[in-house]
Amino acid sequence: MNMSLAQKNDRRSVNRRMFWRVLSRSIFANRGRLIVILLALGAGAAITAALLNLQVDAKRRIATEFRAFGPNVLITPRSSNTMNDPTLSELQSGSENADYVATPFLYIVAKVNSGDTRLATDAVVAGTHLDLLENREPGWKLEPEHPSDYSQDECLAGLKLARRLKLHAGSIVQLKYGVKTESCKLVSILASGGPEDNQAFMPLSVVQRLADAGDRVSVMKVFVSGTPQTINERIHALQQKFPEVEVRPVRQFTEGEARLYDRISGIMTATVAVVLLLTALCVMAAMTNVAMERKNDVGLMKAIGGSVRRVLRLFLAEAALLGLAGGLIGAAAGIVLSIGLGKAVFGVAAQPRLIVYPISVALTVIVAILAAYPLRRLVQIRPASVFRGQE
Secondary structure, eight states: OHHHHHHHHHHHHHHHHHHHHHHHHHHHSOHHHHHHHHHHHHHHHHHHHHHHHHHHHHHHHHHHHHHTTOOOEEEEESSSSSBOHHHHHHHHHHHTTSSEEEEEEEEEEEEEESSOGGGOEEEEEEEEOHHHHHHHOTTOEEESOOOSOOOTTEEEEEHHHHHHHTOOTTOEEEEEETTEEEEEEEEEEEEOSSGGGGEEEEEHHHHHHHTTOTTOBSEEEEEEOSOHHHHHHHHHHHHHHOTTEEEEEOHHHHHHHHHHHHHHHHHHHHHHHHHHHHHHHHHHHHHHHHHHHTHHHHHHHHHTTOOHHHHHHHHHHHHHHHHHHHHHHHHHHHHHHHHHHHHHHHSSOOOOOTTHHHHHHHHHHHHHHHHTGGGGGGGGOOHHHHHTTOO
8 A cells, every 4th residue: 555655656756757858848849939939928918017007007197197186075064054063073083094185164255455445355265274285285386485384364365366456475464254354464375277366365263263153164175095986985985974064076076087097097908908819819820830840749648648638738838838937027028118108108107016017927828828729739639640641
């Protein structure tokens, strides 16, 4: 019993060594064909890796580009003009540890002037955290630039409002809301290209005091990072958590981001599919020649007792090893290539994504194995016919 088991182990060891010896000789038997197959697989892997890396990087890149447009979600009260303090506090504290940032705004319409009553005009005054505006509204420009720390008596004015009231940095701005008045020193003029150019911006606490609003705010402007699907999931989660407020996306940003990414992703996916198909056809043509050259070898292996299963395993292993070698080299070159392509497409070099490398190698191996389909013809070869020269 023990002797029989030892003999079986020895036989398996011999068979294994013989299998790898035959496989290595089979691969290197025709070096010209080997180079052609490796070039085809390597080129396919390089293009696949480059496009997949650009596709993954494009998702982050598009989200970053759309970030310049500011908040993509608005939270407003359902049944009144302002939100109460518990909701506001919970939203702000939640954003510190989540994938969103929330900025509160309180809007009132006040009489604004620069000391010349003839120029006094009604304007929207927005109370918010002025030190957060530049980071959370990257598309807004301040002239002159101001340090991020604002005092309670400093304010900003939109470009059009400043022109209408003849304001400049250093001007004293006076505001009147009902019977209450406040004054502030204008430190910068804000240009957004939107309705904010007609507004004045003051510290939130000052506007709350002017409007006697306590700790209430009119709206929370939220930026949610991630893909359009992530944004929609976050909106649903916020709506479930805060049923007393209305959570809605800024559609032109979220839908525009989704359409742009879907278009880029679709083009790149289709290109990858075409490249892999062309790679498979090139390798398949080479494998057809292999099948013609190997008839005598297969006939001999069958004649000495080699099973069909073992013969197929030999050729599939050859295809898989070629796919692995071409994939390892080509995928690495493709990721390097994508860095330059990213700079050409987006103006910024693409970041290498490690997940792309194993996926590209795996796709190349699969293509190589599928391209070995012509080798199945070798299964039908009969040793006697080969030796008589009939096949």
